[in-house]
Amino acid sequence: MTPNTTFAIVGAGLAGAKAAETLREEGFEGRLVLLGAESERPYERPPLSKDYLRGESERAGAYVHDEGYYAEHDVDLRVDETVVDFDAGRQELALKSGERLGYDRLLLTTGSMPRRLSIPGSELDGVHYLRTLADSDALRARFDAGGRLVVIGAGWIGAEVAASARQRGVDVTIIAPHSVPFERVLGSEVGAIYRDIHLDRGVEMLLGAAVESFEGDTRVERVRTQEGRTIACDAVVVGIGATPRAVLAAAAGLAVGNGILVDRRLETSVPGIFAAGDVANQLHPRLGRLRVEHWDNALHQGPAAARSMLGSYEAYARTPYFYSDQYDVGMEYSGYAPAWDRVVVRGDPATREFIAFWLADGRVLAGMNVNWWDVAEPIQALITGGHTVDERRLADPDVPLEHTVLGEVPS
Numbered sequence: 085m086t087p088n089t090t091f092a093i094v095g096a097g098l099a100g101a102k103a104a105e106t107l108r109e110e111g112f113e114g115r116l117v118l119l120g121a122e123s124e125r126p127y128e129r130p131p132l133s134k135d136y137l138r139g140e141s142e143r144a145g146a147y148v149h150d151e152g153y154y155a156e157h158d159v160d161l162r163v164d165e166t167v168v169d170f171d172a173g174r175q176e177l178a179l180k181s182g183e184r185l186g187y188d189r190l191l192l193t194t195g196s197m198p199r200r201l202s203i204p205g206s207e208l209d210g211v212h213y214l215r216t217l218a219d220s221d222a223l224r225a226r227f228d229a230g231g232r233l234v235v236i237g238a239g240w241i242g243a244e245v246a247a248s249a250r251q252r253g254v255d256v257t258i259i260a261p262h263s264v265p266f267e268r269v270l271g272s273e274v275g276a277i278y279r280d281i282h283l284d285r286g287v288e289m290l291l292g293a294a295v296e297s298f299e300g301d302t303r304v305e306r307v308r309t310q311e312g313r314t315i316a317c318d319a320v321v322v323g324i325g326a327t328p329r330a331v332l333a334a335a336a337g338l339a340v341g342n343g344i345l346v347d348r349r350l351e352t353s354v355p356g357i358f359a360a361g362d363v364a365n366q367l368h369p370r371l372g373r374l375r376v377e378h379w380d381n382a383l384h385q386g387p388a389a390a391r392s393m394l395g396s397y398e399a400y401a402r403t404p405y406f407y408s409d410q411y412d413v414g415m416e417y418s419g420y421a422p423a424w425d426r427v428v429v430r431g432d433p434a435t436r437e438f439i440a441f442w443l444a445d446g447r448v449l450a451g452m453n454v455n456w457w458d459v460a461e462p463i464q465a466l467i468t469g470g471h472t473v474d475e476r477r478l479a480d481p482d483v484p485l486e487h488t489v490l491g492e493v494p495s
């Protein structure tokens with residue numbers, strides 16, 4: 085790479101910022117441009133539904149780097165600058181400001197955006213989505229006013245917002261189509277534990293229910309369900325999942341399908357163009373096609389893509405991992421289990437301190453440690469090892485996790 089080489093990164097979120105950091109750490113001396121549609125420098129989103137939303141942490145704590153970092157490392161960070169188009173053949177980006185920017189290598193870290201609800205009343209004031217710092221600020225202001233919040237959806241964002249609202253003394257009703265929270269990822273048995281955690285904190289749960297409309301004059305005052313319930317409220321949060329921001333890539337002719345399709349080393353269908361983070365649908369070496377919408381993935385895929393831009397052929401092979409905090413219940417989930425035939429639990433869920441494992445054919449596909457720390461690594465070793473395990477030992481808190489593999493004798 086010569087100093088005249090230009091690397092461009094579209095999307096100044098966590099994946100983009102960590103990619104820029106890695107490029108400089110790995111000795112890239114060319115021109116480095118990081119383009120972000122938001123008016124903020126790159127920040128992390130997890131606090132937006134947790135401590136920051138509750139007013140317990142500062143805005144400064146969310147940023148990926150100090151303010152001076154980008155100038156100090158000669159990263160041309162352009163905030164408020166949307167890439168509106170790009171020509172993959174000419175290797176040129178079209179910016180909202182009218183500028184055209186040529187590049188030698190390109191990384192797309194455009195992330196994802198909340199899925200919108202389109203029902204009567206969905207444009208009323210007081211109907212919130214949560215993706216940005218500004219969204220979190222607006223929601224926090226609603227909390228200050230008290231009253232009742234209706235949360236649509238019982239996924240991670242909905243559940244965390246519900247928990248933060250209860251912690252701030254706001255009344256909460258959750259409306260979700262599933263029979264328990266996180267049913268698709270955790271299944272009914274473990275999802276029920278989370279349902280109970282919220283019920284214990286006074287959340288009203290309308291499960292197996294669907295929202296029909298939002299009602300009110302100019303701002304939302306009621307939520308009506310298809311089952312005929314009407315809930316008076318002061319605000320609504322819609323948390324029904326996210327969609328990858330792959331429109332730009334699709335328009336430029338890159339292969340897309342539930343995100344931007346990338347190979348093992350995060351290169352797209354067009355050589356020299358890479359993608360990472362929420363938007364990337366990777367051919368994972370062990371797990372097949374996979375798009376991961378979690379913090380850890382953005383944190384590590386950004387740097388991995390940066391190394392690929394510099395010529396590395398190493399595959400990105402990390403085990404998917406995410407975490408969630410609700411009230412005083414913290415958890416880490418490692419692995420990927422689209423289907424399983426057994427759930428094994430170590431510890432007593434009633435104490436809110438346990439590990440759940442999802443197994444198929446006697447092998448651990450995923451594990452979730454709840455209020456039980458420093459075990460994510462051995463759980464991930466069980467997953468990547470791919471050996472069959474002794475379920476009785478797996479359930480026994482006295483047996484170290486590394487001694488649960490069948491055929492291995494505890495020392």
Ligand SMILES: Cc1cc2nc3c(=O)[nH]c(=O)nc-3n(C[C@H](O)[C@H](O)[C@H](O)COP(=O)(O)OP(=O)(O)OC[C@H]3O[C@@H](n4cnc5c(N)ncnc54)[C@H](O)[C@@H]3O)c2cc1C
Pocket residue numbers: 094095096097098099100119120121122128129130131132133165166167168193194195196214215216241329332360361362363376377378379380382405406407408409
């Ligand atoms: C409220 C909230 C809480 C979360 N909590 C957790 C958690 O507890 N645990 C966990 O594991 N994960 C959590 N996540 C998920 C995690 O934050 C995401 O996986 C992570 O932010 C993905 O990073 P990214 O860089 O890929 O994308 P993003 O963070 O979405 O960043 C992409 C950036 O690209 C910009 N962009 C898009 N298109 C363009 C364009 N054309 N031109 C210029 N810029 C563009 C966007 O404006 C955005 O700033 C949470 C997410 C949210 C929203």
